[in-house]
Amino acid sequence: MGFDFSRMNAPLLCSMIQAAEQERILYAVKRGHEEGCGAFGYQFCQVDPAFRDGAHVREVFAAMEGKPVYVTNYRGGKNAGKTDEELAEGLVFLAEQGASLCDVMGDYYCRTPGELTMDADAVEKQKALIMRIHHAGAGVLMSSHVLRFLPGDEVLRIALAQQERGADVVKIVTAADSEEEERDNLRTTLLLREKLSVPFLFLSGGSHNRLHRTLGIYLGCALALCVPEHDALSTKSQPLLSDMRALEKLMAKGQA
Numbered sequence: 001m002g003f004d005f006s007r008m009n010a011p012l013l014c015s016m017i018q019a020a021e022q023e024r025i026l027y028a029v030k031r032g033h034e035e036g037c038g039a040f041g042y043q044f045c046q047v048d049p050a051f052r053d054g055a056h057v058r059e060v061f062a063a064m065e066g067k068p069v070y071v072t073n074y075r076g077g078k079n080a081g082k083t084d085e086e087l088a089e090g091l092v093f094l095a096e097q098g099a100s101l102c103d104v105m106g107d108y109y110c111r112t113p114g115e116l117t118m119d120a121d122a123v124e125k126q127k128a129l130i131m132r133i134h135h136a137g138a139g140v141l142m143s144s145h146v147l148r149f150l151p152g153d154e155v156l157r158i159a160l161a162q163q164e165r166g167a168d169v170v171k172i173v174t175a176a177d178s179e180e181e182e183r184d185n186l187r188t189t190l191l192l193r194e195k196l197s198v199p200f201l202f203l204s205g206g207s208h209n210r211l212h213r214t215l216g217i218y219l220g221c222a223l224a225l226c227v228p229e230h231d232a233l234s235t236k237s238q239p240l241l242s243d244m245r246a247l248e249k250l251m252a253k254g255q256a
Contacts, residue, residue, distance in 0.1 A: 008199065008222060011217035011218075011221060011222055011223060011224060012037075012038035012039040012068065012222070012223050012224070013036070013037050013038050013039070013217075013223075013224050013226050013241060013244050013245070013248075014037065014038070014039040014040065014041045014068075014070055014223045014224065014225050014226060015028070015029075015031075015032030015035065015037035015039070015040050015041065015226055015227065015228055015241055016040075016041035016043065016225050016226065016227055016234070016235065016238055017029065017032070017040060017041060017042050017043060018043045018046045018077075018233040018234055018235070019046060019047070019233060020046055020047060020048045020051075020078070020233075021048060021051060022051045022056055022059070022060075025042075025047070025051070025060055026059070026060065026063055028228065029060065029063045029064055030063070031228035031229060032228050032241070033065070034228070035228045035240075035241035035242055035245065036241065036245050037067070037226065037228075037241055038067065038068075039067050039068040039069070039070060039100075039223065040064045040067055040068070040069050040070070041069075041070045041071075041072070041225060042060060042061075042069055042070070042071045042072075042094075042099070043071075043072045043074075043077070044071055044072060044073045044090060044094060045072055045073055045074040045075075045076060045077040045078060045079045046077040046078060046233060047078060048078060049078065052090075054093075054097055057093075057094065057097045058097055058098065061097060061098045061099070068100040068101065069098070069099050069100045069101070070099075070100065070101040070103065070141065070223070071091070071094045071099040071101070071102055071103065072103040072143075073087045073088075073090040073091050073094070073102075073103070074087075074103075074105065075087065075105075075111075084105075084108045084109050084111075085109075087105075087108070088104075088108060088109075088129050091103070091104065091129070091133060092129075092132050092133060092136055094138075095133045095136035095137060095138035096136045096137070098137075099138050100138060100139060101138060101139045101140070101141050101168070101169060102133050102138050102139070102140055102141070103141050103142075103143050103171070104126060104129060104130060104133070104140050104141070104142050104143070104167070105142075105143055105144075106126075106142050106143060106144040106158070106161075106162055107122070107144075108122065108125070108126055108129065109121070109122035109125045109126065110122035114144060114145075114146045114158075115143065115144040115145050115146070116144045116158050116161060116162070118161075123165060126142075126165055127165055127166055130142075130165065130166040130167065131166070139168040139169065140166065140167050140168050140169070141167060141168065141169040141170070141171050141201070142162040142165060142167035142169075142170055142171065143171040143172075143173070144158050144162065144171070144172050144173070145173045146158070146172065146173060146174045146175075147173060147174070147175055147205055148174060148175050149174055149175050149176060149177065149181045149184075149185075149206070150174050151184070151188075152184065152187060152188035152191045155172055155174060155188050155191075155192065155202065156188075156191060156192060156195055158170075158172050159172060159192055159195075159196055159200060159202075160195075160196070163196060163197065163198050167198065168198060168199070169198060169199045169200065169201065169222060169223075170196065170198060170199075170200045170201070171200070171201040171202075171203075172200075172201075172202050172203070173202075173203045173204070173205060174202075174203075174204060174205070174206075175204055175205040175206030175209070176204045176205075176206045176207070176208040176209055176212065177206045177207045177208060178207075178208055179208060181206070181208060182204065182208040182209070182211055182212055185202070185204050185212045186211065186212060186215065186219060188202065189202050189212070189216055189219040189220050189221060190219055190220060192220060193219065193220030199222035200220070200221065200222060201216075201221050201222055201223050201225075202216060202221060203216065203221075203225070204237075205237060209237050210237075210239075213225075213237060213238065213239055214239050214243070214244065214247060218251065224239070224244055225238050226238055226239050226240065226241045226244050227239075227240060227241065228240070228241050228242075
C-alpha cells in the first residue's frame with residue numbers, strides 16, 4: 001500500500017474536499033496545504049462526471065503532493081442512481097490512480113439501516129472488493145454511518161465486524177444529542193483504542209458533537225476530518241483546520 005495507516009506515528013488532520021468542478025477541487029487542495037493538513041479526503045461522490053476520468057483524478061492527486069489521500073464514493077451526491085457494484089468499481093479505479101485509503105461502506109451490496117449488512121453473500125463480496133483494492137495498492141477503511149447514539153458495546157460490535165472483514169481502518173459515525181451522550185462517546189473512543197487491533201475513526205453527529213470531533217484524535221482516533229473553510233457542500237460538523245492546528249499548539253504547550 002502507498003501509505004500504511006497502521007504505522008502512523010501520530011493522528012493526521014485530514015482536509016476533506018467536497019466539490020463538483022476541477023477548479024474548485026484544486027482550490028480546496030491549495031487551501032488544505034495552506035492550513036497545514038497532514039492528509040486529504042477526496043469525496044468522489046460529489047465530483048461532476050466531466051472530471052472523473054483518470055487525467056483529472058491524477059491531477060488532483062498530484063496537487064496533494066504525496067500526502068495520504070482518503071477517498072469516498074458514497075451513494076449520494078453525483079452518484080444518485082448508481083448501483084453498489086458501480087460504486088465499488090469506482091473505488092478500485094481510484095486505488096489504481098493512487099488513492100491511499102478507500103472507503104468501503106459496511107452495507108455495500110445489501111443496503112441496510114446503520115450501514116452494516118450481515119448478509120453472507122454481501123459480506124463475501126465486500127471481502128473480495130477489499131482484496132481487489134489491496135491488490136491495486138490502496139488500504140481500505142470500512143464505514144458505517146449509524147447517525148444515532150449507540151452505547152459503547154454496540155459501537156465496538158460494529159468495529160469488530162468491520163475489522164474481521166479485512167478493513168485496515170474502521171469508521172463509525174453515531175450521534176450525540178446531549179452532554180451525557182457526548183461524554184459516553186468520548187468514553188467509547190477509549191474503549192475502541194483498547195479493544196481494536198487496527199486504526200479507527202469514531203465520530204459524532206447530532207447537536208452535541210464538537211468535543212468529540214475535536215478531541216477524538218487525542219483519545220485514539222487515527223484521523224480528524226476537517227475543512228479549510230465551510231462552504232455550501234462541506235460538512236458543518238467538521239472543524240476548521242485552523243482551529244485544530246491551534247488546538248495542537250495548545251496541547252503541545254501543555255505537555256512541554
